[in-house]
Amino acid sequence: MSPQARRDDLIRAALDLFGSRAPELVTVDDIVACAEVSRPLFYRYFSSLRELQVEALRTVTDGLIDRLAGLEEGPPPERLRAAVRGLIDVADSYRAGYIALLRSGSVIATSETNAAIDRVRNRAVELILDALGVTEPSPLLLLTLRCWTAVVEGTLLSWLQEGAVPREDLDGWLVDQLAAMLAATAAHDPTVPVVAAAQ
Structure with a gap:
């Protein structure tokens, strides 16, 4: 196994464990x-447990960035x-890592993860x-x-912690929230575009 592959394997192991604690x-x-x-092999790739924790959490944010990188064309x-x-999808795949990344007061939080x-x-x-076709957004x-x-x-x-809302309802509801927020802002700033609610 190459050094990079071994390093990635240790990160995957950490993320797997984050799924249960x-x-x-x-x-x-x-x-x-x-x-x-072995422990010596671990320290060949990471100087400390903290370094691995940060790298594992960066994997989560990189996954989020990747999912936002290329999106289909179509109406907003x-x-x-x-x-x-x-x-x-990414938050669900890295459930515990995502929670740790965003949880207020997490001991894993650093200026780097922030x-x-x-x-x-x-x-x-x-x-x-x-998506809105805006190149010069107003402060509002x-x-x-x-x-x-x-x-x-x-x-x-x-949702990750409680699961009270069905997964299939989340995306439409969140886009509807944005549509409502944009409509409210447009009432104060006529340069703000509005979007239709999700169907």
Whole structure:
């Protein structure tokens, strides 16, 4: 196995373990047992458990960015629904890692992981502006879109932890939330475009 493949394997092992317990409760011994490697080999690739935790959580944010990178063409509501479905898929795949990444007060949170989260948020705002055909957003529009990304994050955290809402209802509901927020903002700023509610 190549060095990069071995490193990726250790990250996968950590993410697998995050699926059953909080990242801060996963030890080096847990990871090497899951990956079927020795402790010395672990430290050949990672200087500390913290470094592996950060790399594993970056894998989650990279997955979110990748799902936002190339989206289908079509009317704004459909493009936005596709984006939200992609985010739901990644959050569900890396359930515990996603929760740890966004949970307030997580011991795994660092300036590095916070910067990675900001990359996801900024990409989401860029995507919406592109879908709306807006190249020079007003301050109120930017504020609206940033607030909506917070709604998406809060919704996904609650859904992952509680599962009270059926998965198939989430994307349409979240796009409807954006449509309502844009309509409210347009009442104060006529340059703000509106989108139709999801069907």
